[in-house]
Amino acid sequence: MRSNLLRFCNIYLQDGPIRLLTGSLRKNRIAQTYIFAGARSVGKMRLAKTFAAILQCLGPTISPDGEPGACGKCLPCRRVLAGSHPDVTFIRPLGNEIRIEQVRQMRDQAMLHPYLGKWRIFILDPADRLNESSANSLLKILEEAPDKVVFILIAEEIERILPTIQSRSEMIRFNHPSHKAARDTIVQISGLAPEVVARLYALTEGAFGATLALSSLETPIGEYLPLGQAQVRFLEDIEKFSVHVQEKVNEAPSLEAALSVFESPEIALFLPLLESRKSFVRGLLMAESLPAAFPVMFTGAFQNAIQRSRKSLEKVIETVISRQKSAYASEIIKDIDWQFGLAVQMLFQAQIHGLLDCLRHWCEDLFHFGHTGDETWLLNLDRKEDIMTLSQARGIGFAETEVQLLARILELQSRNVQPGLLLENVFSSIGGRN
Numbered sequence: 001m002r003s004n005l006l007r008f009c010n011i012y013l014q015d016g017p018i019r020l021l022t023g024s025l026r027k028n029r030i031a032q033t034y035i036f037a038g039a040r041s042v043g044k045m046r047l048a049k050t051f052a053a054i055l056q057c058l059g060p061t062i063s064p065d066g067e068p069g070a071c072g073k074c075l076p077c078r079r080v081l082a083g084s085h086p087d088v089t090f091i092r093p094l095g096n097e098i099r100i101e102q103v104r105q106m107r108d109q110a111m112l113h114p115y116l117g118k119w120r121i122f123i124l125d126p127a128d129r130l131n132e133s134s135a136n137s138l139l140k141i142l143e144e145a146p147d148k149v150v151f152i153l154i155a156e157e158i159e160r161i162l163p164t165i166q167s168r169s170e171m172i173r174f175n176h177p178s179h180k181a182a183r184d185t186i187v188q189i190s191g192l193a194p195e196v197v198a199r200l201y202a203l204t205e206g207a208f209g210a211t212l213a214l215s216s217l218e219t220p221i222g223e224y225l226p227l228g229q230a231q232v233r234f235l236e237d238i239e240k241f242s243v244h245v246q247e248k249v250n251e252a253p254s255l256e257a258a259l260s261v262f263e264s265p266e267i268a269l270f271l272p273l274l275e276s277r278k279s280f281v282r283g284l285l286m287a288e289s290l291p292a293a294f295p296v297m298f299t300g301a302f303q304n305a306i307q308r309s310r311k312s313l314e315k316v317i318e319t320v321i322s323r324q325k326s327a328y329a330s331e332i333i334k335d336i337d338w339q340f341g342l343a344v345q346m347l348f349q350a351q352i353h354g355l356l357d358c359l360r361h362w363c364e365d366l367f368h369f370g371h372t373g374d375e376t377w378l379l380n381l382d383r384k385e386d387i388m389t390l391s392q393a394r395g396i397g398f399a400e401t402e403v404q405l406l407a408r409i410l411e412l413q414s415r416n417v418q419p420g421l422l423l424e425n426v427f428s429s430i431g432g433r434n
């Protein structure tokens with residue numbers, strides 16, 4: 001899978017961005033700053049890594065149709081593939097934002113000559129999480145940085161990036177392929193039946209890369225339960241998910257490896273939980289009526305499940321740290337401990353986000369598909385009949401109100417507003433089907 005990062009042809013449905021970068025490479029006119037702008041999971045990070053590999057490669061290749069690629073054999077290529085190239089640095093948010101200390105550290109590195117490669121490359125993912133002071137600090141770096149430094153700013157929400165940074169950057173806008181185009185492409189690549197791809201695609205909430213990764217691993221069961229059972233299963237699976245992460249952390253040969261468990265994309269692809277979450281959200285929308293106490297009761301049970309899962313994971317981490325402590329300086333242990341804390345927090349925040357996002361996609365489907373009957377933008381294609389039933393029972397007005405409410409709630413959630421209140425608010429708005 002990783003060697004796919006060496007060539008642009010392994011990135012799908014993004015001809016425009018690829019053409020621009022290929023042009024840059026051919027003319028040897030590399031911009032200092034690129035902004036990779038586009039929706040979630042359309043290949044921005046993959047393209048950034050491929051571009052970095054080609055820039056660093058000692059013997060880049062040109063295919064017969066003129067497409068540049070990395071050789072995959074030289075030391076820089078091998079290091080890029082292993083994710084350990086000293087001149088390719090990833091800057092990711094700590095908690096909810098990229099902090100000024102991180103940007104300052106990046107400045108110090110940017111001023112040095114490349115250590116191994118030809119370029120110093122910094123990939124900020126996502127750069128729309130720079131806070132005000134870190135964004136201003138980045139702007140200064142862009143003004144001062146020496147040659148041979150490339151910044152790639154990855155962003156979903158371009159309007160959150162300072163205009164003064166935008167104007168210094170080459171903007172690479174990614175296509176937003178329709179759900180149908182994405183599914184058709186995955187069917188072609190994976191060779192799986194369209195129904196299986198449709199189900200996996202719905203379970204990952206339309207994430208192209210995640211669907212492709214899952215397609216080589218497991219087949220979904222596709223069991224949909226009535227609300228009562230679906231809710232029990234969903235809460236149980238949150239704890240199973242935690243156990244799954246605990247096992248990975250426990251098996252890791254070092255503390256660094258244990259930390260990187262949280263960064264691995266596979267961790268978010270725990271299929272039983274994706275299935276039971278989908279089944280719960282479907283049950284919620286399909287229920288004829290919801291008891292008045294449901295919003296408060298379920299929110300409480302959900303938060304308890306998260307708390308319990310979190311605590312048992314923290315306990316395992318504590319054991320793993322104390323087992324390996326003697327191999328590290330105490331300052332480093334402190335830092336690692338802090339990073340684990342943050343990673344666990346993000347992991348469970350992502351569960352709340354995932355639930356809200358899943359609900360939003362159902363409501364978007366109700367709105368668009370109920371309106372037009374067009375499958376091009378239908379995310380939950382495997383539940384087409386449910387969507388039809390629901391859009392008739394609940395009406396377009398309900399779907400529209402919910403989509404707007406969920407967009408607002410997701411925004412508040414990203415700003416750490418108390419999740420219990422947000423969830424109760426959302427569940428209260430759903431009511432029954434009749």
Ligand SMILES: [Zn+2]
Pocket residue numbers: 056057058059060070071072073074075076077078
């Ligand atoms: Zn190479």
